[in-house]
Amino acid sequence: MTLQVVAFWAFAVTLVTAALAVVLGKNLFHAVLWLALALVATAGVFITLNAEFIAAVQILLYAGGVVTVVVFAIVVTERLIGERLSQTSRRVTAGAVVSLGLLALLVRAIVQAPLSLPWPPPPADLTRQLGTSLLTRFVLPFELLAVLLLVGLLAASYFARPEE
Numbered sequence: 001m002t003l004q005v006v007a008f009w010a011f012a013v014t015l016v017t018a019a020l021a022v023v024l025g026k027n028l029f030h031a032v033l034w035l036a037l038a039l040v041a042t043a044g045v046f047i048t049l050n051a052e053f054i055a056a057v058q059i060l061l062y063a064g065g066v067v068t069v070v071v072f073a074i075v076v077t078e079r080l081i082g083e084r085l086s087q088t089s090r091r092v093t094a095g096a097v098v099s100l101g102l103l104a105l106l107v108r109a110i111v112q113a114p115l116s117l118p119w120p121p122p123p124a125d126l127t128r129q130l131g132t133s134l135l136t137r138f139v140l141p142f143e144l145l146a147v148l149l150l151v152g153l154l155a156a157s158y159f160a161r162p163e164e
Contacts, residue, residue, distance in 0.1 A: 004048050011044035023095070028085040032070050039063040053127040065149055072156035079160055 018038035025031045039062045046055035078085055089095075134142055 008045060008048040011041045011048060014038075015041035015045065023089060024092070026086050026088070028074055028087050029071070031087060032067060032074065035070070036063050036067045039067065053130055069149070069152055069156070072153065072160070076156050076159045 015038050018034045018041060021034040022031045022038060025034060039058060043055040043058040043063065046052070046058060074085060
C-alpha cells in the first residue's frame with residue numbers, strides 16, 4: 001500500500017466523518033466548521049488523485065468563500081432574530097435509507113469494475129489550459145462571480161453592523 005493510497009483513505013474517512021457531523025450536529029456554527037473540514041478533506045482527496053488545480057479551486061471557492069458566506073449568514077441571522085440558531089435533523093431515518101441505497105449502488109459499481117485499470121497519465125498543461133480559459137474565454141462569468149461574492153459580503157456586513 002503506497003503513501004498515496006493511505007492518504008486517500010485518511011482523507012476519505014475524514015470527509016465522511018465530517019459530513020456526518022455536519023448533518024447530525026445540533027449547533028449550526030459547529031456544523032459550518034465541520035463543513036469546512038469536509039471541504040478541505042475533499043481537496044485532499046483531489047490532491048491524492050493528481051488533480052491539484054481542482055483541489056486549489058475547492059479550497060479557494062468552497063472552503064474559503066462559501067464557508068465565509070455561511071458564517072456571515074449565521075451571524076447576521078442570529079443578530080436579526082436575537083437568539084442562537086440550532087439545527088434539527090427531522091428526517092434522519094429517510095436520509096439514512098437513501099444514503100444506504102446509494103452506498104449499495106456505489107459498492108456494486110466498484111465491485112463490478114475491473115481493478116487493474118491502468119492509471120491514466122496526467123495531462124501535460126491542464127492547469128495552464130484551465131487558467132487561460134478562465135481569464136480569457138470565461139472572464140465575464142468569473143468576474144461576475146467575484147462581484148456577487150463581494151456584494152454578499154458587503155450586505156452581510158451592513159446587516160451585522162450595530163444599531164445606531
